Amino acid sequence: MASASLGNGAAGVGSSSRSAALRGHVIRTSIGGGRNGQSKQICRALAYIHNCIGICHRDIKPQNLLVNPHTHQLKLCDFGSAKVLVKGEPNVSYICSRYYRAPELIFGATEYTTAIDIWSTGCVMAELLLGQPLFPGESGVDQLVEIIKVLGTPTREEIKCMNPNYTEFKFPQIKPHPWHKVFQKRLPPEAVDLVCRFFQYSPNLRCTALEACIHPFFDELRDPSTRLPNGRPLPPLFNFKPQELSGIPPDVINRLIPEHARKQNLFMALHT
Incomplete structure (x- = not known):
């Protein structure tokens, strides 16, 4: 995507997309405020x-998150790798940009779930907090090494959850690094x-x-x-929108949308 540098702003270093479809601002690193709101919008988009x-x-990364530096409104873009995942149907494991790639993809899993997006979102959130990538691996193997240095060595059970067909368990025993x-x-x-909830080896525990x-x-x-x-x-x-709330229990909706916002929304006023 062609872009022109915009320099430093509240949302970090950005670029303006010359593509009409993707016009906005691309987060590369966030060193300013508004990080909570950006992370929240990523989660809502997912x-x-x-x-x-x-x-x-399948390709959540800062370059695919467009942010208006003045309003901090965020848009998720670039769906070129997106796919409807059907249980039982294989998918390519070599997907997602390296720094944000979930460990099950590194282990060669082909029957993964949307939990790979959750891992990637955790990587983005950590980058917002750190100001730099958390797992800056230079190759697939090195990427796994970077993850293990932080989370510790995965257990056999965790590896089985990531890819049941993976039979190699020769990893040095590394203890998790304290988050602080x-x-x-x-x-x-x-x-x-x-x-911690984003960074679980077992996809079903994220x-x-x-x-x-x-x-x-x-x-x-x-x-x-x-x-x-x-x-x-x-x-x-x-x-x-109504479709976003469809099937969500009322108690969860109450936690999702504060009272002052529900009062401003006629749909919510009629359905709570």
Whole structure:
């Protein structure tokens, strides 16, 4: 995608897309504020494509997240690798950009789930917090080494969950690296907890995108007085469409959308 540098802004270093379809701003690294809102919007976008459309993006990375540096509104783009995943049908394992590739893909799994997008989102969120990629592997094998250095060596059971056909278990026993040392700065416990939920070796143990949306890490965004670092109002975070809420229990909707936002939405007022 052709782009022109825009320089540093509240959302980090961005580029303006010359493509009419992708005009916006691309996050490369986020070193400023608004990170909670950006992470929340990524999770909401994934909840929509996973649950409403039924597709897996398969290439979540900062370059595919367009952010308006003034409003901090985020758009997920580039669906060139996206696919409807059908249980029992194989998929290519060599997918997703390396730094954001889920470990089951590195282990050669072909029957993976939308949980690979969740792992990638965790990588993006960690990058927002760190200011640099968390797992900067130079090859597929080196990528796995970078993951193990942080999460520790996966157990046989975890490897089986990632790829039942993988039979090699010759890995050095490495202990997990404490998260407070990984980030080398004080983070809210809610941030650490959410990161841990993204980074589970077993795909079925990772949180879903919807579960991430209602995580306490994002509670401050529910406060109507919360503002962006530049003093502007938050981007629209709670303007859910009926199809986004279809099948979601009322108690989850109440956690998903704060009362002040429900009062502003006629649909919500009639259905709660």
